[in-house]
Amino acid sequence: MGSRFSFLSLLRHGAGKAWDRQWRDAQPKSAYDTIIIGAGGHGLATAYYLAKEHGIRDIAVLDKGWLGGGNTGRNTTIIRSNYLWDESAALYEHALKLWEGLSAELNYNVMYSPRGVMMLAHTHHDVQVFQRHVYANRLQGIDNEWLTPQQAKRICPPLDISPTVRYPVLGAALQRRGGIARHDAVAWGYARGASALGVDIIQNCAVTGIDRAPTGEVTGVQTEKGPIAARRIGVVTAGHTSVVMAMAGLRMPLESFPLQALVSEPVKPVMPCVVMSNTVHAYISQSDKGELVIGAGTDVYPSYSQTGGLHISVETLQAICELFPSFRRLRMLRNWGGIVDTTPDRSPIIGLTPVPGLFVNCGWGTGGFKATPGSGHVFAATIAKGEPDPLAAPFSLHRFITGRLIDEAAAAAVAH
Ligand code: FAD
Numbered sequence: 290m291g292s293r294f295s296f297l298s299l300l301r302h303g304a305g306k307a308w309d310r311q312w313r314d315a316q317p318k319s320a321y322d323t324i325i326i327g328a329g330g331h332g333l334a335t336a337y338y339l340a341k342e343h344g345i346r347d348i349a350v351l352d353k354g355w356l357g358g359g360n361t362g363r364n365t366t367i368i369r370s371n372y373l374w375d376e377s378a379a380l381y382e383h384a385l386k387l388w389e390g391l392s393a394e395l396n397y398n399v400m401y402s403p404r405g406v407m408m409l410a411h412t413h414h415d416v417q418v419f420q421r422h423v424y425a426n427r428l429q430g431i432d433n434e435w436l437t438p439q440q441a442k443r444i445c446p447p448l449d450i451s452p453t454v455r456y457p458v459l460g461a462a463l464q465r466r467g468g469i470a471r472h473d474a475v476a477w478g479y480a481r482g483a484s485a486l487g488v489d490i491i492q493n494c495a496v497t498g499i500d501r502a503p504t505g506e507v508t509g510v511q512t513e514k515g516p517i518a519a520r521r522i523g524v525v526t527a528g529h530t531s532v533v534m535a536m537a538g539l540r541m542p543l544e545s546f547p548l549q550a551l552v553s554e555p556v557k558p559v560m561p562c563v564v565m566s567n568t569v570h571a572y573i574s575q576s577d578k579g580e581l582v583i584g585a586g587t588d589v590y591p592s593y594s595q596t597g598g599l600h601i602s603v604e605t606l607q608a609i610c611e612l613f614p615s616f617r618r619l620r621m622l623r624n625w626g627g628i629v630d631t632t633p634d635r636s637p638i639i640g641l642t643p644v645p646g647l648f649v650n651c652g653w654g655t656g657g658f659k660a661t662p663g664s665g666h667v668f669a670a671t672i673a674k675g676e677p678d679p680l681a682a683p684f685s686l687h688r689f690i691t692g693r694l695i696d697e698a699a700a701a702a703v704a705h
């Protein structure tokens with residue numbers, strides 16, 4: 290049975306109830322052309338573009354929980370394209386351009402707000418690294434500019450730039466087109482768009498096995514709701530990709546870590562832009578509801594815990610209070626964690642696998658939210674054509690054999 294969404298049902302039952310019933314109770318058919326495992330933003334965007342741009346509509350998106358309940362619904366929504374290497378800059382800039390038109394594309398307000406992303410430098414080495422990014426981005430045609438501490442303070446008045454603090458601000462890189470969006474709106478917007486094109490979205494349907502023919506190619510999946518046949522499978526299960534790919538006999542170059550975030554009580558507008566500091570392990574912006582949205586670095590040890598170590602968020606709050614002394618009296622409302630999977634070079638893996646019919650999109654680590662529309666767009670093209678989209682090609686699994694890595698540890702900007 291297909292899942293469908295209508296505004297009428299929203300009006301009748303209220304958003305939560307209608308949404309819940311339409312997706313929670315949907316039963317899969319016994320066979321589809323294509324199965325996408327993972328109803329996060331990337332999986333839903335993939336299904337949307339497969340249906341819209343490639344005419345493949347016999348698709349099921351399966352999730353073990355509720356749609357958007359993974360990292361898509363847990364992240365701090367920072368969007369930017371100021372990466373170092375040409376391959377990454379092209380991919381993230383493709384995504385940024387899609388963000389700029391996404392609300393109109395989906396007819397759903399994803400609240401993309403290009404309020405500027407400022408990355409602080411606290412050491413001589415930070416200055417050199419971020420200036421290198423500014424120069425690289427300019428050559429790539431991507432906006433990024435260098436600010437003195439005084440210029441940074443003019444743009445972000447609560448920032449403390451006094452030279453006597455433990456990690457003084459020595460300068461900052463600013464991407465003005467960077468910003469934030471509303472995470473659940475992105476998942477819902479793509480889900481609604483995909484569903485309207487005929488895609489089935491099946492929640493509470495964990496994939497427990499991947500079936501293969503004696504000749505090697507995929508033939509379908511085993512799920513909590515029974516077996517489902519398919520000739521193509523896209524795995525988009527951030528944080529759990531190693532587990533899912535092992536079902537097809539593949540070992541992935543990935544490690545999974547908890548990454549945490551917190552929000553404060555809501556206050557009137559105080560933070561005009563996004564500020565990130567890798568050195569002190571903190572990043573902060575203000576949501577339209579008024580809460581300060583604060584994120585930490587990853588835990589030090591791999592784990593599947595969706596909470597993460599308390600000391601990590603305590604250290605982040607200490608850093609935030611030092612950078613923004615006026616926030617010291619704010620209370621934190623809630624904190625949570627997500628599980629991210631990271632590659633050795635901190636760049637994603639998008640493409641074909643050694644198993645015919647099996648495609649993978651993973652390894653976005655701490656930074657895949659910003660890529661959501663671009664990732665779905667290039668992954669859909671890769672699945673539809675059976676060959677890597679040109680923007681995805683450098684991010685193949687094969688790079689771990691050739692050694693042609695795309696090291697973005699500095700641009701990832703979140704402490705790993
Ligand atoms: P998800 O949204 O996690 O979707 C994967 C889905 O797969 C999940 O819904 C899960 O339930 C499902 N799944 C897993 N296993 C199975 C199975 N066996 N069967 C069926 N379904 C399965 N990125 C940024 O760009 N900017 C940020 O500011 C940012 N901040 C972050 C802050 C935090 C605290 C966290 C945790 C992450 C942050 N990220 C950020 C990273 C970003 O959230 C992720 O890279 C991105 O959301 C990944 O999207 P996704 O759709 O691939 O994964």
Ligand code: PYC
Nearest residue numbers: 367572584655656703
């Ligand atoms: O990649 O910009 C990012 C990011 C910010 C917070 C977590 N990831």
